[in-house]
Amino acid sequence: MRGGARRAWPSQLRQDATEDCVVASFTILTVCSGNICRSPLAEQLLRVGLVRWPEVALGSAGTIGLTGQAMPYEAADLSRHFGGDPSLHVARVLTAEHLSEADLVFAMSREHRRAIVELYPRAIRYTFTIREFARLVNGVTDEDLEEAAALPLHDVVGRFSTLVGFAASQRGAVNPPESPDDDDVVDPYRRSDEVYAESARQLVPAVNEVVSLFHRSTRVHQP
Template structure:
């Protein structure tokens, strides 16, 4: 079964495509994962600004030039197994669109913050013995991570859950945005790869 990750920001030209592309690149060795992105107020059809394209490519993405922005809709959310907003406003917009998506929707940095604390016991407790997917299916990562909400100590500041929006800002802000996305992607990939290795 294909595991689908959806990243979401506002215009779908900077933060969410960068997260999408880095996830795809770093999950390259994991089969049956699809990563896509969308925007809550997407600049439909637009590509990434040069600064975002160059940063994404520098960090390992191979498909930044091909990106075209698209508008978030209910179908995308319903079909996703994990939705990663790039800021709290995007997480909120996703849940307002599809309230049932609450347990699978996080900000990227929130997911990484929780995923870093997932133990083997958390994973074992999250396996549904009646599910169609085999034990160790990637959905277990989402269930285990969601179970740590309210258990793991929160961020020192709520703003730490967000990735800064670099659009029309300085090169330094683009760098800051990338520095927030990259480590969060790495933690997310580590958890998914840990489960994928057991399949």
């Protein structure tokens, strides 16, 4: 369960140079509809950005997961273009257990966020659309990260956990987007290359914002 002893997903164990494996302690889950385009792309790009921390596990799932399917070539090409590895991805359907084991959930749209909370209401505390999260933490200062700064530098899991609470605290404090759609990543499945490109243009900056914040949270310290 979240916040207690947690079983690591077998696909989310990271190999370490000095150990056979390291069991992750902070789990990020990305969610879309079929788990073949947006959520695996987000998962793979977050993995690239957060690779230095074996404490972080990443996974993805779909609200109507196209179980067993690989990513379509357009989405796989985008992943490779941005440094990801789509080769081992296999789609799966989202379950309440996945959500109970996550520390942070990134939905690809408001529709997915609603579905997540309906499936597992407790997840409302740590579920955001990925563009929403990026918007909420945009412009964060070191002073805003004082809760993370109070923790030991080696407590990566603790520092990452404070970011979830900080982002949640910004709901209602940060101006809403000009359009509600600005918190969504468009679904490119079975659509043109232009729509795939547009989807990436919406997703990649949000991923970069998340990665940047996580990196900063490991460097801040109290004066």
